[in-house]
Amino acid sequence: MTHDRSPEARAPLTELSDAPRPTLAQRVGSKSVAPWIFIAPMLVFGAIFFILPLLYAGYISLTRWNGFTAPRWVGLGNYDYLLFTDPRFWDTFWNTIYFAAGTILIGVPLALVLAYAFTRAYGQAVWRSIYWLPYITNVVAVAYIWQFLLDDSFGLVNRALDAAGLPGPGWLTDPSIAMTTMILIFVWMQLGHNLLLFSAGLAGIDESYYEAARLDGAGERQLFLDITVPMLKPTLLFVLITNFITGLSYFVLMLVMADVAPQGPIKVTGLYMYEMAFSDQRLGRAAAAAYILFTVVLVVTLVQLRVFRRGGVEAH
Numbered sequence: 494m495t496h497d498r499s500p501e502a503r504a505p506l507t508e509l510s511d512a513p514r515p516t517l518a519q520r521v522g523s524k525s526v527a528p529w530i531f532i533a534p535m536l537v538f539g540a541i542f543f544i545l546p547l548l549y550a551g552y553i554s555l556t557r558w559n560g561f562t563a564p565r566w567v568g569l570g571n572y573d574y575l576l577f578t579d580p581r582f583w584d585t586f587w588n589t590i591y592f593a594a595g596t597i598l599i600g601v602p603l604a605l606v607l608a609y610a611f612t613r614a615y616g617q618a619v620w621r622s623i624y625w626l627p628y629i630t631n632v633v634a635v636a637y638i639w640q641f642l643l644d645d646s647f648g649l650v651n652r653a654l655d656a657a658g659l660p661g662p663g664w665l666t667d668p669s670i671a672m673t674t675m676i677l678i679f680v681w682m683q684l685g686h687n688l689l690l691f692s693a694g695l696a697g698i699d700e701s702y703y704e705a706a707r708l709d710g711a712g713e714r715q716l717f718l719d720i721t722v723p724m725l726k727p728t729l730l731f732v733l734i735t736n737f738i739t740g741l742s743y744f745v746l747m748l749v750m751a752d753v754a755p756q757g758p759i760k761v762t763g764l765y766m767y768e769m770a771f772s773d774q775r776l777g778r779a780a781a782a783a784y785i786l787f788t789v790v791l792v793v794t795l796v797q798l799r800v801f802r803r804g805g806v807e808a809h
Contacts, residue, residue, distance in 0.1 A: 554780035564777065571781035582782065584757065585765040588672060589786075592761055593740030595676035596683065601732055603680065604687030609721055611688075612695050621692060625685035632682070636749035639678050640665070644753070665750065668758040675746060675759055682746075683739070687732055694728030695721070730801045734794055741790055762786055 554571055556564035575582045607624070611617040627635065642649050643664035651661030664674045702720050711719070722729070744763030747754070751764075762782060770779035 550780045550783060553777050554784050556777045557775075558777045559774035560776050561774075567777065571778045572785070575778065575782055575785065581760075581765065582762070585760050585762045586786075588758070589741055589761040589763070591672060592676060592679075592743070593737055595673070596679050596740045597733065597736050599676065600680040600683055600687060601729075601736060604684055604732075605691050605722075605725070605729070607684075608688050608691035608695055609717060611692065617692075621685070621688060624688050627682045628685040630682075632745050633749055635678070635682060636746055640750070640753055643674065665754045671754050671758045675750070675754075679740075679743065679746060683736070687736070690728060690732055691725065694725045698724045726801060730797065734797055737793060737797070738790055741786060 553564065555566065555568055557567045557570070558564035611620050614620060640648075643651070645651060645661070645663050645666055648661070648664070650664070654661040662670060665671055698721065702724070703716055706716055706720060742763050744761050744767060747759045747761055747764050748767065750759065763786075766779045766782045766786075769775045769782065
């Protein structure tokens with residue numbers, strides 16, 4: 494029994510292989526290749542200025558190096574010393590955690606509430622500009638301003654308290670409150686940045702949600718908790734992650750304040766790394782401390798992403 498086949502079916506395979514192939518321009522312009530062409534410069538930039546330094550720092554963390562002589566391989570010796578022998582590392586580490594947690598717990602809710610209030614305030618652009626100024630001001634100038642305000646002897650705050658008959662605390666010298674003072678100063682510096690991010694997120698929320706809720710009798714508190722906060726989850730996630738990373742790595746304010754504030758209570762891991770690298774010339778040990786801090790940041794960031802995904806952040 495034979496089957497009648499059409500001429501197209503009986504066409505030799507060689508004719509199919511002779512079909513014109515896409516040119517290089519067509520391949521470059523295809524949807525699968527074109528995006529990679531556009532992001533290639535950023536990939537190269539990231540490889541040169543992030544990946545390679547990260548790998549080199551990993552190598553340095555396994556050596557003993559003072560920056561002048563050849564590195565000497567010590568394996569995990571630097572990590573072993575920091576984690577199990579050096580008490581100063583753990584003191585600075587817990588100071589860092591306290592500083593990062595304090596800046597998030599105070600700064601993020603404050604910025605969110607102010608951003609929500611300014612959406613309905615008159616002259617909101619002026620207010621945002623005022624809160625933005627500390628963020629763009631040089632940190633050295635900020636440090637000297639706050640030293641002038643909070644100094645034990647001639648600070649304006651303590652002079653005002655003394656005039657009112659109240660004892661002025663050692664804002665920058667009392668070990669029990671020095672780090673809290675640093676947290677409040679940093680929150681003041683960072684507030685404008687967080688405020689701008691939340692304001693951008695609030696601008697993307699459709700006003701019809703609020704109008705419908707008001708028709709149902711919802712008050713301002715319900716509008717904020719039931720509409721604003723859920724709709725701001727992507728922005729909130731970004732602000733939390735960036736603030737946590739900044740809080741763990743920040744030390745410039747403490748470095749500038751080092752001449753007036755006690756070293757122990759305000760010394761964070763970033764400042765300790767700086768001193769190990771540039772004062773003690775222990776670059777290998779400083780690189781190991783940086784890698785430990787990097788691991789903590791990575792783990793906490795992944796946990797934050799997972800928690801927010803479970804909360805439905807992707808739906809927004």
